[in-house]
Structure formats: structure tokens, C-alpha cells
Amino acid sequence: MADPSLEFELIARLWRPLSNEHAGSFGLRDDVAQLPVSSKGFVVTADQVIEGTHFLPSDPLEWVGRRLVRRNASDLIAKGAHPVAAFLALAWPTGRSRHELTDFASGLGQTLASECANCPLMGGDTSTTHGPLVASLTLIGQPLAATGLPILxxxxxxxxxxxxxxxxxxxxxxxxxxxxxxxxxxxxxxxxxxxxxxxxxxxxxxxxxxxxxxxxxxxxxxxxxxxxxxxxxxxxxxxxxxxxxxxxxxxxxxxxxxxxxxxxxxxxxxxxxxxxxxxxxxxxxxxxxxxxxxxxxxxxxxxxxxxxxxxxxxxxxxxxxxxxxxxxxxxxx
Amino acid sequence: MADPSLEFELIARLWRPLSNEHAGSFGLRDDVAQLPVSSKGFVVTADQVIEGTHFLPSDPLEWVGRRLVRRNASDLIAKGAHPVAAFLALAWPTGRSRHELTDFASGLGQTLASECANCPLMGGDTSTTHGPLVASLTLIGQPLAATGLPILxxxxxxxxxxxxxxxxxxxxxxxxxxxxxxxxxxxxxxxxxxxxxxxxxxxxxxxxxxxxxxxxxxxxxxxxxxxxxxxxxxxxxxxxxxxxxxxxxxxxxxxxxxxxxxxxxxxxxxxxxxxxxxxxxxxxxxxxxxxxxxxxxxxxxxxxxxxxxxxxxxxxxxxxxxxxxxxxxxxxx
The missing domain is CATH 3.90.650.10 (PurM-like C-terminal domain)
Known part of the structure; x- marks a missing residue:
């Protein structure tokens, strides 16, 4: 089996800036994140993008990161909720370059910043795969309705x-x-x-x-x-x-x-x-x-x-x- | 691109029973789940298993599901937290059988039930891939310490x-x-x-x-x-x-x-x-x-x-x- 742990170097360079120094992310240096206390409760969606299924192998990786965020943000918006925390699980192909990984992180980060009100990336896992790229995002949101419920x-x-x-x-x-x-x-x-x-x-x-x-x-x-x-x-x-x-x-x-x-x-x-x-x-x-x-x-x-x-x-x-x-x-x- | 949406049939047969009819899961029939209100707050971990990286292609799928839950539960236990909700993103290889998928779901479900105090599966996404199996689980927990904080x-x-x-x-x-x-x-x-x-x-x-x-x-x-x-x-x-x-x-x-x-x-x-x-x-x-x-x-x-x-x-x-x-x-x- 391959070494699964690209993580140490990457967390620092790519992901930590996306945590926006949110206290509950512990700088992405711990094993869990803590959500802020919310009297309104939380809603959760988890969706993925898979190379060859949801995007073409030749797609620019910046757009793949963008697509992943939007796929999840779309669910929260349609339910009347605002994103407050994101968690990424990334299976990164061994054959793709670090440059492409930077592009992916850039698309993901910019979209969380500009379209999700600076929603912090608060945790997750980056590992390598011998197969196509698979990225899944869990997006946690707060419902805006007075009832505290998502619109079903x-x-x-x-x-x-x-x-x-x-x-x-x-x-x-x-x-x-x-x-x-x-x-x-x-x-x-x-x-x-x-x-x-x-x-x-x-x-x-x-x-x-x-x-x-x-x-x-x-x-x-x-x-x-x-x-x-x-x-x-x-x-x-x-x-x-x-x-x-x-x-x-x-x-x-x-x-x-x-x-x-x-x-x-x-x-x-x-x-x-x-x-x-x-x-x-x-x-x-x-x-x-x-x-x-x-x-x-x-x-x-x-x-x-x-x-x-x-x-x-x-x-x-x-x-x-x-x-x-x-x-x-x-x-x- | 392949049809990404195995979901409709599968949700009913495989995943819905794992939701334990938890009210906030909306029967896995909606686009988000709602976490129970918690005065103690929540901690979150997200980890994945990748075929060829974290498990061997020949591994029984029941054990792969079990491994995925344990990988995440281990993080919560070591932080002094109890799991309360799980979200699964599954990239399922087109070449694997429905029988193997049932085995995977069985391993996942049994482990959530017996080792995670019946933690409900409250949402996620199942899509197909032309590559190796990738499964990521987001496990949300409640900290048990009197401080309401995870042990860092x-x-x-x-x-x-x-x-x-x-x-x-x-x-x-x-x-x-x-x-x-x-x-x-x-x-x-x-x-x-x-x-x-x-x-x-x-x-x-x-x-x-x-x-x-x-x-x-x-x-x-x-x-x-x-x-x-x-x-x-x-x-x-x-x-x-x-x-x-x-x-x-x-x-x-x-x-x-x-x-x-x-x-x-x-x-x-x-x-x-x-x-x-x-x-x-x-x-x-x-x-x-x-x-x-x-x-x-x-x-x-x-x-x-x-x-x-x-x-x-x-x-x-x-x-x-x-x-x-x-x-x-x-x-x-």
C-alpha cells in the first residue's frame, strides 16, 4: 500500500490558510474540530466530485475545487441555511502534480471565501490514490428560518x-x-x-x-x-x-x-x-x-x-x- | 460521464435502515440532515479509506466498512467524545457487485450500531467511479468533558x-x-x-x-x-x-x-x-x-x-x- 499521509506538509501550506484561524479549527493541528455553539442548531450536507463521473480528467483543477464547494453550498442555500464549517476528504492521484493540487485548493478556498461568506475549512483528510481524483466535502450550516429548521x-x-x-x-x-x-x-x-x-x-x-x-x-x-x-x-x-x-x-x-x-x-x-x-x-x-x-x-x-x-x-x-x-x-x- | 446517481434505489435499501429513524435524518429523503440541539457543542472528524492505499482490493467489503467507521470513531474516543451523527460519501466502483455493496453497508452499519452506540447515518452521497473504491465518513460527536471541549x-x-x-x-x-x-x-x-x-x-x-x-x-x-x-x-x-x-x-x-x-x-x-x-x-x-x-x-x-x-x-x-x-x-x- 502507498504511504497515505501526504498530510503534514500539505496541511500547513494549503489547508491551514483556509481555516481562517477559526478557534474551533485548532489551526488544523488536532484530530477534530469544534463547531461554534449555536442556539439555532446545525444542518449538514455531504457531497462529492469524482473524476470521470462529475468532471472530466482534463478539467482545470481550480474549477473542480469550485464545483465541489458549489455542489454543497447549493444544498444549504436551497434549504435556507448559511454554511459555517467545511470538512474535506481528498483522495489525490499520485500522478497529478503539486501544482494541480495548489489549483484545487485555490478554487476551493476562493469559493468558500467569496461565495460562502468566508466559511472556514475546519478539518478533513488528504491521502493519495492510484485511481481518479475523488473529493468529498461536508458542509455544516445554520438554518436561517425563525423555526430553526431547514426548508424541507x-x-x-x-x-x-x-x-x-x-x-x-x-x-x-x-x-x-x-x-x-x-x-x-x-x-x-x-x-x-x-x-x-x-x-x-x-x-x-x-x-x-x-x-x-x-x-x-x-x-x-x-x-x-x-x-x-x-x-x-x-x-x-x-x-x-x-x-x-x-x-x-x-x-x-x-x-x-x-x-x-x-x-x-x-x-x-x-x-x-x-x-x-x-x-x-x-x-x-x-x-x-x-x-x-x-x-x-x-x-x-x-x-x-x-x-x-x-x-x-x-x-x-x-x-x-x-x-x-x-x-x-x-x-x- | 457516467450516471452518478446510484442513489435512489440504494438509499432506500441500504442506507435508510442505518438512519435509525432519527428525526433529524428526515428518513434520508431530503438534501440535508439536522443535528440534535446540544448544549455541549459538537466536535467533527472526517476520514477516508481508499482502495489500494488503506485497504487491499481483495479485502472483504464488510471489513472495509468496519475499518472506515473505526478510523473515525478512534479520533472521537481519543478526544473524549461520543459519536452522534455520521455522513458517508461513497465512490463506488462500477465493476463491483451489488453483493459487495451490501457487505460494505453491513460492515458500516453493524459497527455504527455495536461500537458507536447506534450512531445514526444521517446523510451523504453515493456515486459511481471508474476507479478504486473511496469512502469518506464525517463523524460528528459530543464532547464528554465538563468543559465541553475535546481533549487536545x-x-x-x-x-x-x-x-x-x-x-x-x-x-x-x-x-x-x-x-x-x-x-x-x-x-x-x-x-x-x-x-x-x-x-x-x-x-x-x-x-x-x-x-x-x-x-x-x-x-x-x-x-x-x-x-x-x-x-x-x-x-x-x-x-x-x-x-x-x-x-x-x-x-x-x-x-x-x-x-x-x-x-x-x-x-x-x-x-x-x-x-x-x-x-x-x-x-x-x-x-x-x-x-x-x-x-x-x-x-x-x-x-x-x-x-x-x-x-x-x-x-x-x-x-x-x-x-x-x-x-x-x-x-x-
């Missing part, structure tokens, strides 16, 4: 509106270009987005906490995640494809597709959008939309919550058949 | 005794047999131990919290970790090799070695022993030893804390030269 998937009620922050589809289009399944013309923004899809700014978490009755981030695909929300809330969700908020690039791409509905479904099932999908009381819709606009976030009413179960999709108010694949799911063996 | 590496003072729980060296001997660098004769117990080295029972955490002024688990190697403790506490540690507590198998192995000191040093630098190494006020030594005995744990006085810096090693009270390698460390590039 299960709070949607009949009569709520389904509202989405930002756009969907760019991550899908960008990935298709990067996999050479689509020409890159006119999709430079989508390609950049797909390298490290970005959730809305952290301040949006407070709006989720204030206004959303149910919420989750769109990671598996809009249709799949809408169905998750409906299932958890024991209601039916119906989405209108023509309301799908997409970027200017995606609008132009859509306009050039021979089968518009199929193209819209591709965007609504591609996944990795990292935008909060929320169930909102209609009385709050305008307040949320206005407050989000102050943060530069577009809110779109994309559907309704009704009595029943499952998911419906309409195009121009005509119900259409659901695609076989609602998102980035595995098929059963 | 930095609390040792001149005059304290260095005391070790259990034995060292079996993990090293067992690994050497498994790598076919040693004959297996008489080392069956060491081989079994090395598959998933075990810390003392969880109840030992309360003794650490009550008696230890400084503590860490011996994972890098006894000499390396003694030096870590001395450095953090700004004192000198001196260990007596002839006081090294070893198992009966290791005693017989030692007796057969031509160079006893070299053989003792091999046991004291092999690592992965997962036994707490503690700085103890001499006035507390007997109380700790008696209380530990009630738990079936042997406590051995292996050295002293003195004024100065660094590490000294004696054999029969004669100071000997330190080996070049104190533990399982990487050399600088």
Missing part, C-alpha cells in the same frame, strides 16, 4: 406556486458541448457554467428561509426534482414547459431546434442546475420576486401544486407525456 | 506521564503478513486486527474526558504521534521501548527477532494502532488504570513528559538514536 421538500400544499430561481439548462448544454455531442457555436456561457454550475448568491438563502414552504436545489433535473418535491409533500406538481426560464444562449439554441418540446424536455431533465425550486404561497410570490431581484436573481413561476400525486407537464397548457427519463437517474439493473 | 494534543505539562491504552504493533505485523513480507506463523490475531484495527470501546471516551490532559489516537505510529503531542504541548516526550505494551503474538515475534530494538522500533512506528496516547497527571494514573480495567482496557505507562522539545526514546533507560522514520509519513519531494 415536504412542505408544499395544494394551491402553492412552483417557483424557480435563475435558469435551467445551461449546465446540460454546456456539458453536451464539452462531450462533443453539440457544436459550441453560441454556447460559450453555457460551457463556462457547466464547468462549475453556480447556485444563486448566498444571500438568497434568507429568502428561501422567509418565503419557501418547500424547497430543494435542482441537481438531478428539473422534472425529477419537481417530482421529488411532490412526492415528499404528497401533492401533485404540474410544470409548464413554456414558462421554463432559460438563458439567452439557451433561448437561441431552443429557437433553432426542430422539435421544441423535446428540446425543452432536454433542458428540464439535464440536471446540475443548482437553482432552488420552491413551493410558494401565492400571497408571497410578489414579495419573493421583488426581494430576489435586489439580489440579481430572477424568479419564475413555472407551475402549480395540486391535489393528487406525481408530476404533470404541460406545453402551452396542453398536457404532454412525461419522458422516460426525468433526470440524471440510474436505471435499475 | 496541546494539554500535556512537565511531570505528566505518557500512558497508552491497549497494545501497539499488531496492525503493523498483520499488514506485513498480508503483504507477504512476513510469514503468518503465530500472527493470526494480528492479521485479523490489521483488517480493521479497533480502538478501545466507546466507554473509554469518558475516561479520556475525565483523566487526560492531552490525548490523540496512535494512527501514524507511536513515535510520530508522541512527537505530535509533544510539539503541540511544547514539551519533550521520552518513551521507554521496554515498556511498549504488545500482544502475546507480538511478544513471541519480538522474542524471535535477532535485533530486539529494531523490532521494537518497527512496532512503535508502524501506525494504525488506534489506541489513545494520553498525558496523565501522575496523581490520576492509578484511577485511570483501574477504571480502564473495568472496561477490559490495559493502560501502560510508557514514558514521561519533560521540559524541552522533541522526542526521546530509551531502551532499558539507555537513550537510543531515533529512527529516520517515526511513522507512516511521506518524505518531502
Amino acid at each position: 421538500r415536504s412542505g408544499a400544499r395544494v394551491g402553492d406556486r412552483l417557483m424557480l430561481a435563475g435558469y435551467v439548462g445551461d449546465a446540460h448544454l454546456g456539458l453536451q458541448v464539452r462531450l462533443e455531442r453539440l457544436a459550441s457555436d453560441g454556447l460559450a456561457g453555457a460551457v463556462a457554467f457547466a464547468q462549475a454550475p453556480a447556485p444563486p448568491p448566498l444571500a438568497f438563502a434568507a429568502l428561501v428561509a422567509q418565503y419557501a414552504k418547500a424547497s430543494l436545489d435542482v441537481s438531478d433535473g428539473l422534472l425529477a426534482d419537481a417530482r421529488h418535491l411532490a412526492q415528499a409533500s404528497q401533492v401533485r406538481a404540474t410544470l409548464e414547459l413554456n414558462s421554463l426560464p432559460v438563458s439567452q444562449e439557451a433561448q437561441l439554441w431552443l429557437a433553432a431546434q426542430p422539435d421544441r418540446i423535446s428540446a425543452q424536455l432536454a433542458l428540464a431533465t439535464g440536471g446540475e442546475d443548482y437553482q432552488p425550486l420552491m413551493a410558494i404561497d401565492p400571497a408571497d410570490a410578489q414579495s419573493l420576486t421583488s426581494a430576489a431581484k435586489q439580489l440579481g436573481v430572477t424568479i419564475t413561476d413555472i407551475g402549480s401544486i395540486e391535489a393528487g400525486t406525481g408530476l404533470g407537464v404541460t406545453a402551452g397548457n396542453q398536457e404532454i407525456d412525461l419522458p422516460n427519463r426525468l433526470g440524471w437517474q440510474i436505471r435499475a439493473d | 494534543r496541546s494539554g500535556a505539562r512537565v511531570g505528566d506521564r505518557l500512558m497508552l491504552a491497549g497494545y501497539v504493533g499488531d496492525a503493523h505485523l498483520g499488514l506485513q503478513v498480508r503483504l507477504e513480507r512476513l510469514a503468518s506463523d503465530g500472527l493470526a490475531g494480528a492479521v485479523a486486527f490489521a483488517q480493521a484495527p479497533a480502538p478501545p470501546p466507546l466507554a473509554f471516551a469518558a475516561l479520556v474526558a475525565q483523566y487526560a490532559k492531552a490525548s490523540l489516537d496512535v494512527s501514524d505510529g507511536l513515535l510520530a504521534d508522541a512527537r505530535h503531542l509533544a510539539q503541540a504541548s511544547q514539551v519533550r516526550a521520552t518513551l521507554e521501548l521496554n515498556s511498549l505494551p504488545v500482544s502475546q503474538e507480538a511478544q513471541l515475534w519480538l522474542a524471535a527477532q535477532p535485533d530486539r530494538i529494531s523490532a521494537q522500533l518497527a512496532l512503535a512506528t508502524g501506525g494504525e494502532d488506534y489506541q489513545p496516547l494520553m498525558a496523565i497527571d501522575p496523581a490520576d494514573a492509578q484511577s485511570l488504570t483501574s477504571a480502564a480495567k473495568q472496561l477490559g482496557v490495559t493502560i501502560t505507562d510508557i514514558g514521561s513528559i519533560e521540559a524541552g522539545t522533541g522526542l526521546g526514546v530509551t531502551a532499558g533507560n539507555q537513550e537510543i538514536d531515533l529512527p529516520n522514520r517515526l511513522g507512516w509519513q511521506i518524505r518531502a519531494d
